[in-house]
Amino acid sequence: MAANLKSYNILVIEDDEMLSEVMLVTFELAGAMVRVAHSGETGLQLFHEMNPDLVVLDVRLPGITGWDVLKFIRIVSNTPVVMLTTMREDQDQIKGLTGGADAYLTKPFSAEVLVAQLEAVLRRAKRDHEDHDYEDDYLRVNLGTEQLFIQGIRCDLTGTEFKLLAFLVRHAGQICTYDQILGNVWGWEYRDNVDYVHVHASNLRRKIEHNPRDPIYIVTERGVGYRFEPQK
Secondary structure: OOOOOOOOEEEEEOOOHHHHHHHHHHHHHOOOEEEEEOOHHHHHHHHHHHOOOEEEEOOOOOOOOHHHHHHHHHHHOOOOEEEEEOOOOHHHHHHHHHOOOOEEEEOOOOHHHHHHHHHHHHHHHHHHHHOOOEEOOOEEEEOOOOEEEEOOEEEOOOHHHHHHHHHHHHOOOOOEEHHHHHHHHHOHHHOOOHHHHHHHHHHHHHHHOOOOOOOOOEEEEOOOEEEEOOOO
């Protein structure tokens, strides 16, 4: 099998141990690094710990269902989720896709087709990230090269500052909650440290805003989070 998933971190949440073992071997042969959880609770714990590139998610799980796992993931992250289930009804597929799944596949499945589907989802996610560079007459953010320019002059940011800016830029015009920011920039173990967000947002404002006390790019949504506001 071609190494189509090389270097990707994949989380499989599937209660069928034999099937999850098949997926583990299949994805590893395709080059991925794989972790497996057999319940929704364990799956969410691993999701917070490993920050995967993609999640393969069953619907019928003991305890927390796959629907609820998907809902929790979408509250804090845009990580691609592929649902893999025996539930074939149209309403189930619609529920999964409108609930935030990037693909909805049914069992049984071909290993080659599954790997190809995951690769396609990861390609789309990568394109979406690359398509979100930002530029106006004053500010340019290049996500691919991790560079920031103010009026054509490069401005140095720390790694964390750029990760925060990049996350906000990718969701330009949208409110990003503290949980979403902490989970995606620092990692899920830091999700209670809201002060981290305030400090780094303040540092960013000092570097990119005309007037840091009256910001136009990094806008506070009081009690909720922050929003990057395009100026073009």
